[in-house]
Amino acid sequence: MAFTPxxxxxxxxxxxGRVLVAGSASEPTGLLDAAAADPALWQGVILTGAFIPGVNxxxxxxxxxxxxxxxxxPSPTLTxxxxxxxxxxxxxxxxxxxxxxxxxxxxxxxxxxxxDGTLGYGLTCDFAPAALAAGxxxxxxVNPAMPDLPAAPxxxxxxxxxxxxxxSPLPELPLPAPDATQRAxxxxxxxxxxxxxxxxLGLGRLxxxxxxxxxxxxxPDLALHAGMVSDGIRADRFPxxxxxxxxxxxxxxxxxxxxxxxxxxxxxxxxxxxxxxALPAFVSVNSVIEVDLTGQANGEWLxxxxxxxQGGMVDFIRGARASIGGRxxxxxxxxxxxxxxxxxxxxxxxxxxxxxxxxxxxxxTEYGAAHLREAPLSDxxxxxxxxxxxxxxxxxxxxxxxx
Numbered sequence: 001m002a003f004t005p006x007x008x009x010x011x012x013x014x015x016x017g018r019v020l021v022a023g024s025a026s027e028p029t030g031l032l033d034a035a036a037a038d039p040a041l042w043q044g045v046i047l048t049g050a051f052i053p054g055v056n057x058x059x060x061x062x063x064x065x066x067x068x069x070x071x072x073x074p075s076p077t078l079t080x081x082x083x084x085x086x087x088x089x090x091x092x093x094x095x096x097x098x099x100x101x102x103x104x105x106x107x108x109x110x111x112x113x114x115x116d117g118t119l120g121y122g123l124t125c126d127f128a129p130a131a132l133a134a135g136x137x138x139x140x141x142v143n144p145a146m147p148d149l150p151a152a153p154x155x156x157x158x159x160x161x162x163x164x165x166x167x168s169p170l171p172e173l174p175l176p177a178p179d180a181t182q183r184a185x186x187x188x189x190x191x192x193x194x195x196x197x198x199x200x201l202g203l204g205r206l207x208x209x210x211x212x213x214x215x216x217x218x219x220p221d222l223a224l225h226a227g228m229v230s231d232g233i234r235a236d237r238f239p240x241x242x243x244x245x246x247x248x249x250x251x252x253x254x255x256x257x258x259x260x261x262x263x264x265x266x267x268x269x270x271x272x273x274x275x276x277x278a279l280p281a282f283v284s285v286n287s288v289i290e291v292d293l294t295g296q297a298n299g300e301w302l303x304x305x306x307x308x309x310q311g312g313m314v315d316f317i318r319g320a321r322a323s324i325g326g327r328x329x330x331x332x333x334x335x336x337x338x339x340x341x342x343x344x345x346x347x348x349x350x351x352x353x354x355x356x357x358x359x360x361x362x363x364x365t366e367y368g369a370a371h372l373r374e375a376p377l378s379d380x381x382x383x384x385x386x387x388x389x390x391x392x393x394x395x396x397x398x399x400x401x402x403x
Contacts, residue, residue, distance in 0.1 A: 004162040009139050010034040010041055012162055013105055018046040018070075020097060020131045022108030023056045024228070024248045026124035028141045030166030031107050035063045042067055048086075048103070050093065050127060051078060053308060055171050055248065073309040087352070090227065090312035094130050094267040103131035109166065110140040110155075111148035118154040119163075121264065122146040123170070123247040123254065125153060126227070129266040132159070141166040147247075147257050152264035173230055173248045178209035181333045184366035186213040189285055189329060192362065192369060195220040198240070198323075200284040200316050203228050203248065206331055210285065211237065225279055227270055227312040235261050245270045271312050276319025282326040284316035288354065289332065290342045293381040293400050295357035295372045297330055298347055310354060317359050321373075328361035329369075334389040341392035343384050345399035363387065 010031055013019055022028060035042045042064030051060070053075035060069045061082040069083045072093050086093065097103055106128050113119045119140060121128065132138060138155075140163045157163075178186070186209035193199070199222055201207040211232035214222075223240035224233070230249035233242065243263040247254065269275055276282055288299040300308040320326040332342050343365070347353065363370045363384060370383035381400035385393050 003142070003165045006030045006034040006164045006166065009162045009164040012139065013045060013107075014041055016042070016045050016104045018048055018103050019105045019107060020103045020128060020136065021047050021049045021051075021060070022106070022124050022128060023049050023051045024124045024126070024246050025055075025170045025172070025254070026109045026122055026146070027056050027058070027171055028107040028109050028139070028166070029168035030141055030164065031139065032058060032060070032063055039065045046070060050090075051075065052173070052248065055173050071309075073311070074306045085306060085309070087310060089310050089314050090126075090267050090271045091273070091315045094127060094271065097127055097130040098134050098268075100134045103134065103136040105139065106131050106136045107139045108141070109143050109146055109170070111146040112142050112144055113157060114148070117157045119157065119160070120148045120152045120154050122148065123257070124245075125264045126245040126267050129153065130268060137161045139164070143167060143170065145170050145254075147254055149247075149257055149262060149264050151262060153266070170251070170254065172250055173203065175208055175231055175249065176205060178205045178212070181366050182206055182209040183213070185331050185333065185364060186210045188364045188366065188369055189331060190214070190217060190219065192327065192329060192364070193219045193222070193283065194281065196222075197281045197283045198223040198225050198279045199238075200224070200226045200282065200320075202286040202313065203230050204287055206285075206287050208232050223279075225270065225276075225282065227267070227316075229262075233260065243270065267312070271315040271319075273315075273319060273322065276316065277322035279319070279323050280325065282320045282323035283329065284313075284320040285329045285331060286313045286316065287332060288330050290344050290347065291330065291332065291360070291363050291384065292344050292347045293384050293396065293403070294346075294377055295360035295363070295380050295384070296347055296353050297355035297360060297363075298351050299354035301351050314355060314359065317355060317361070321359070321361060328359070329364055330355065330360060330362070331364045334365040334367055334387065334392075341388050341396065343388040343392065343396060345396065345403065
């Protein structure tokens with residue numbers, strides 16, 4: 001198979017309007033390097049995508065003169081006047097990318113082609129299918145390190161306008177070991193699970209702690225349905241199957257994925273309201289930064305700045321509420337690193353409400369679980385104060401009474 005040189009592939013995007021750049025482990029590193037080497041090449045191009053903070057750390061505005069970036073996940077390397085934050089849920093971003101004419105090109109890293117000439121999506125099948133179905137052209141960077149997952153959608157060779165070779169290391173997600181607080185939260189979450197549940201987990205130390213807890217205390221007959229999966233996923237913990245759109249973790253995790261019974265699907269399936277509502281006993285578990293006494297949660301704002309985005313959390317929360325027997329769990333440590341309470345009387349003015357009080361179901365800290373579904377505001381305040389750190393409970397109850 002003849003491959004296009006990286007520089008020539010980058011030249012195809014000269015004068016493009018909007019390019020969907022794959023994030024997570026499928027970031028097209030070599031193509032971005034080739035463009036950055038000649039700032040005039042992508043002059044005025046708009047790069048859009050779901051770039052994961054701490055993983056996709058490149059300053060994309062530096063890939064060309066006047067390049068603009070649209071992202072649903074702001075990060076320290078994506079700031080400034082050339083970066084536009086799109087405050088969209090995953091399902092809304094999928095709908096946006098599905099509009100014909102919005103995206104001109106898609107660029108992503110893919111595994112080597114099979115003998116039949118088809119290519120898989122590798123580790124990231126989240127948003128690219130939306131733009132491709134709407135008519136966007138496609139550049140693929142074939143990387144021998146990219147796993148070719150068996151149960152994943154495939155693309156014919158002629159769907160690619162260009163295929164280039166790239167042996168850049170795949171981006172990885174560093175996951176520090178859970179601390180005692182995270183393990184205590186995981187134990188509280190496990191106490192809320194039932195045999196036959198379909199579980200969704202976000203990424204991070206809490207997911208790692210929950211997966212470790214499941215190894216020690218298995219819950220029978222679980223399935224996993226998530227937007228992303230990472231290290232610690234094992235088939236024996238989820239005998240009813242694993243469905244996801246993205247694999248993101250360590251190099252060892254990537255090597256293990258082809259042997260897992262993993263179904264890969266795009267966001268149009270993994271986050272679709274009808275799909276989630278049809279899952280039996282769907283239980284979403286996601287981390288947030290703080291929760292106020294009415295049940296409002298902030299999952300994207302810290303110390304006066306935007307550190308993340310909406311992501312797929314609310315899609316999963318609402319899907320869990322619609323599922324028969326479903327539950328939604330918001331998890332957080334009771335205390336911040338500076339000793340302040342993460343259960344607060346009210347979210348501070350200007351803080352985005354990531355999860356509305358009408359959507360919040362169960363809130364978990366290391367001290368217990370507060371069940372808020374259909375609870376009046378007065379009961380919510382008492383229940384949330386009861387799972388705050390003991391030193392903060394009296395202050396919170398006084399704030400609730402004063403309110």
